[in-house]
Amino acid sequence: xxxxxxxxxxxxxxxxxxxxxxxxxxxxxxxxxxxxxxxxxxxxxxxxxxxxxxxxxxxxxxxxxxxxxxxxxxxxxxxxxxxxxxxxxxxxxxxxxxxxxxxxxxxxxxxxxxxxxxxxxxxxxxxxxxxxxxxxxxxxxxxxxxxxxxxxxxxxxxxxxxxxxxxxxxxxxxxxxxxxxxxxxxxxxxxxxxxxxxxxxxxxxxxxxxxxxxxxxxxxxxxxxxxxxxxxxxxxxxxxxxxxxxxxxxxxxxxxxxxxxxxxxxxxxxx
Numbered sequence: 001x002x003x004x005x006x007x008x009x010x011x012x013x014x015x016x017x018x019x020x021x022x023x024x025x026x027x028x029x030x031x032x033x034x035x036x037x038x039x040x041x042x043x044x045x046x047x048x049x050x051x052x053x054x055x056x057x058x059x060x061x062x063x064x065x066x067x068x069x070x071x072x073x074x075x076x077x078x079x080x081x082x083x084x085x086x087x088x089x090x091x092x093x094x095x096x097x098x099x100x101x102x103x104x105x106x107x108x109x110x111x112x113x114x115x116x117x118x119x120x121x122x123x124x125x126x127x128x129x130x131x132x133x134x135x136x137x138x139x140x141x142x143x144x145x146x147x148x149x150x151x152x153x154x155x156x157x158x159x160x161x162x163x164x165x166x167x168x169x170x171x172x173x174x175x176x177x178x179x180x181x182x183x184x185x186x187x188x189x190x191x192x193x194x195x196x197x198x199x200x201x202x203x204x205x206x207x208x209x210x211x212x213x214x215x216x217x218x219x220x221x222x223x224x225x226x227x228x229x230x231x232x233x234x235x236x237x238x239x240x241x242x243x244x245x246x247x248x249x250x251x252x253x254x255x256x257x258x259x260x261x262x263x264x265x266x267x268x269x270x271x
Contacts, residue, residue, distance in 0.1 A: 028125065052091025064149035064153040077157040078236065080157075083235070085227075093200075097192055099183070105192070131179045132176070135172040139172035141171065181259075183259070185258050187265060225254075233251070
C-alpha cells in the first residue's frame with residue numbers, strides 16, 4: 001500500500017513483515033487464548049485453587065488420622081487424596097462457574113460473542129481452559145494431599161509408584177471432567193447461584209442422601225452419578241461394580257450432557 005505526502009509522488013507505507021510458520025491466533029486457538037487471558041485477569045481463579053489446596057491438606061490429614069486411630073487396614077496413600085475430592089472439587093466448580101456467569105453478570109458476554117460469533121467455540125474454549133487448569137490442580141491436590149496424609153497415617157499406608165501415579169492422573173482427569181460439566185451447567189443456568197445450587201445437589205447433596213439411606217438400589221444409583229463414578233475411578237482397593245474405563249465413561253457422559261445442555265441454551269437465547 002502507498003500514501004501521498006502532499007506531492008504527486010506516492011510514498012510507500014511499510015507494513016510489519018509476517019513471520020513464516022507463525023499463524024496469527026484466530027479461530028478456535030484465538031478463542032482459547034482469550035479465555036485463558038480472561039481467566040487469569042481476575043483473582044478468583046488463583047483464590048479458588050489455593051482454597052482447594054488448603055481443603056485438601058486439612059481433609060487428608062483428618063482422613064489419615066482417623067484411619068490410624070481406628071486401626072484401619074493398610075491402604076494406598078493416594079486414597080486419602082481421593083477421598084478429599086468430594087470437598088476439593090468445589091474449588092474447581094466455583095472457578096469454572098465464575099468464568100462463565102461473571103460475563104453474564106457484567107454483560108461482557110456480548111463482547112465475547114461479537115469477537116467469536118460461533119457460539120460453540122466460546123463454550124468449547126471456556127471448557128477446554130477450565131478443564132486444563134482443573135487437571136493440573138487436581139493432580140497437584142493429589143500429590144500434596146498424599147504427602148500430608150503419609151505422616152498422618154503413621155505407617156498404615158502403602159506406597160507403590162505405579163499405583164500412586166495412576167491415582168494422580170485419575171484425580172486430575174476427574175477434576176477436568178467436573179470443570180467441563182460445570183461450564184455446561186453455568187451456560188445453561190447463566191446465574192452463579194442457580195448453577196452452584198444444581199452442582200451442589202448433583203455432586204454432593206444427592207449422593208450423600210443415596211449413600212446415607214443404605215439401600216443397595218440407591219447405592220447403585222449413586223454409582224452412576226458423577227462423584228460416585230469418580231470415586232471408583234480414583235480410589236484403589238475398594239470393591240467397584242464396574243471397571244475404571246466404565247467409570248471414566250460415566251463421568252464423561254455427564255460432562256457431555258451438561259455441555260450440550262449449555263450449548264442449547266447459548267444458541268437459543270440472546271446474551
